[in-house]
Amino acid sequence: MVPWLAGIVPFGLVxxxxxAQADIPALAGWLTGPLIYAGSSQLxxxxxxxxxxxxxxxxxxxxxxxxRLIFYSARMARPWRGTPWWWRLAAAYLLVxxxxxxxxxxxxxxxxxRGHAHYLGGAVLLWVCWLAAxxxxxxxxxxxxxxxxxxxxxxxxxxxxxISRLADPAPRRAIFAAAAVALLALSAPLQLGIALxxxxxxxxxxxxxxxxxxxxxHPLQPSTEVPR
Amino acid sequence: MNAWTxxxxxxxxxxxxxxxxxxxxxxITMPAxxxxxxxxxxxxxxxxxxxxxxxxxxxxxGITQAAAPLAAVAAAVIAVLRTGSPQAAxxxxxxxxxxxxxxxxx
Numbered sequence: 313m314v315p316w317l318a319g320i321v322p323f324g325l326v327x328x329x330x331x332a333q334a335d336i337p338a339l340a341g342w343l344t345g346p347l348i349y350a351g352s353s354q355l356x357x358x359x360x361x362x363x364x365x366x367x368x369x370x371x372x373x374x375x376x377x378x379x380r381l382i383f384y385s386a387r388m389a390r391p392w393r394g395t396p397w398w399w400r401l402a403a404a405y406l407l408v409x410x411x412x413x414x415x416x417x418x419x420x421x422x423x424x425x426r427g428h429a430h431y432l433g434g435a436v437l438l439w440v441c442w443l444a445a446x447x448x449x450x451x452x453x454x455x456x457x458x459x460x461x462x463x464x465x466x467x468x469x470x471x472x473x474x475i476s477r478l479a480d481p482a483p484r485r486a487i488f489a490a491a492a493v494a495l496l497a498l499s500a501p502l503q504l505g506i507a508l509x510x511x512x513x514x515x516x517x518x519x520x521x522x523x524x525x526x527x528x529x530h531p532l533q534p535s536t537e538v539p540r
Numbered sequence: 541m542n543a544w545t546x547x548x549x550x551x552x553x554x555x556x557x558x559x560x561x562x563x564x565x566x567x568i569t570m571p572a573x574x575x576x577x578x579x580x581x582x583x584x585x586x587x588x589x590x591x592x593x594x595x596x597x598x599x600x601x602g603i604t605q606a607a608a609p610l611a612a613v614a615a616a617v618i619a620v621l622r623t624g625s626p627q628a629a630x631x632x633x634x635x636x637x638x639x640x641x642x643x644x645x646x
Contacts, residue, residue, distance in 0.1 A: 322627065336543045343544075347551030352582060356589060357550055363596065367546045374550035377585050378557055380578045385561035392562055404558040461637055464609060465630060467593030468616050472629025473586040475620040482576070483583040490584040491591040498595055506588050513584025514577050 320410065320438065321445045323351050326465055328449015329456070330355065333463045334362035338450050345446045349439070350408055353377040359466055360506070373507050384412045391419045391427060399428075406435035486517030604644050612637035 324345075331341020336358065344354040353374045360370045384407050392400050411434060418430030456462055474491070477483040490513025497505030594613055598606040612633040619632035 326630070340543045340547055344547055344551075347547055348554050349551070350554060352585060353550065353554065356585065357547060359589065359593065361543050361546060367542075367549075370546050371549045371553065373585070375553045375557070377581060378554045379581060381554060381557035382560050383575060383578050385558050389562045400562055401559070404562055405555060407558040459638075459641075461634075461641070464597055464612065464637055465634065467590055467597060467609075468612065468629045468633040469626075470586045470590035470593060471613055471616045471633070472620050472626035474583060474590050475617050475629070476624065476626040477583045477586075482580060486580045486584040487587040490587040494588040494591040495595060498592065506585075506592055509588035509591070510581065510584045513587060514580045517580035517584065518573070518577060 317438070317441050320351075320442055323469075324442050324445025325449040325452075326469055327351060327354055327358070328446040328451070329453030329462050330449075330466050331358050331446070332450045332453030332456075334358050335364075336361050338454060342443075342446055342450050345443045348374065348378075349405070349442070350378050350381070355466055355469075356506075365506075366504070369504050369507060373510070376507065376510055381407060384408075387412060387416065391415075391424055395428070403428075403432065403435070406432075406439055408435075408438070410438055411435035482517040482520035485520050486513040489513045489516030608637055608640035608644055611640040 327344070328342065331344070332338050334341055340361075341358050344357055348354050348357060356377055357370055357374045360373060385404065388403070388407065392403060395403075411431065414434040415427070415431035418434070419427035421427075422430055453462060474487050477487060490509045493512040494505055494509035497508050499505075500508065594609060597609045601609075615636035616629035616633035619628035620626060622628075
């Protein structure tokens with residue numbers, strides 16, 4: 313888990329700073345951490361709420377981004393079969409990209425018994441560091457001067473994430489289509505253009521040949537994905 | 541619905557996603573096409589929000605003022621393409637934004 317922390321702490325700081333700069337209560341921005349607990353979805357929620365998007369559109373976009381969690385849930389169903397319900401309820405709350413990756417590795421190397429402890433230990437460590445990083449970002453971001461233009465950190469972060477995924481054909485099509493539709497739909501009411509653009513991007517990406525790219529778009533291999 | 545309600549609703553929905561297969565279908569295999577679509581959500585969402593965010597930052601600005609965020613985006617794209625690291629976007633883009641904002645006439 314430790315290597316993952318090097319990636320997620322800066323991301324948590326960015327989300328915290330964004331929450332402090334957004335036009336929503338700072339505490340509400342921080343609460344996206346324990347409640348949503350998925351970085352990209354948190355960023356979208358904070359950004360869209362700050363932009364005045366319709367509540368239904370915000371929730372819809374946040375959930376569309378998190379739909380991969382259903383896949384993670386399916387992946388962990390087998391090792392968690394037969395465990396107490398309270399354990400599954402708690403362990404499911406901690407499901408996110410790094411915890412799934414570390415957990416599956418633990419079950420493969422250590423077996424189920426010690427694998428449970430491996431998953432839970434890593435996931436709790438991740439959760440604590442994530443919330444602490446967001447909190448530090450919220451605290452620091454509120455006192456930073458306006459000339460720093462920190463509100464531009466989110467678009468730049470998103471640009472970096474998008475550009476770094478251009479190598480494979482399917483994500484590349486998804487990225488260009490989503491960006492084009494987002495720009496064309498800028499005047500769409502209630503920020504619905506974002507949801508429309510995501511749908512268009514997914515549809516465009518699915519037109520690419522899966523052969524050779526299936527590995528790269530596997531939800532558990534998002535090389536740059538940190539709790540999201 | 542205010543911001544608090546939206547965040548609680550998004551959090552509750554996300555938790556139900558996390559629980560869904562564990563509770564209901566612990567033997568199910570997701571269709572391959574749905575798995576592919578799931579993997580495309582992140583790049584599509586990043587691109588859509590990036591484009592909209594940059595457009596919003598430039599909106600209402602004159603041509604010269606809008607050049608600063610666009611220069612930052614250009615620096616970010618070049619940095620990511622050269623290094624392969626998404627974090628390079630912020631490391632290159634923010635200084636480019638500060639420099640361009642200071643140099644360009646307001």
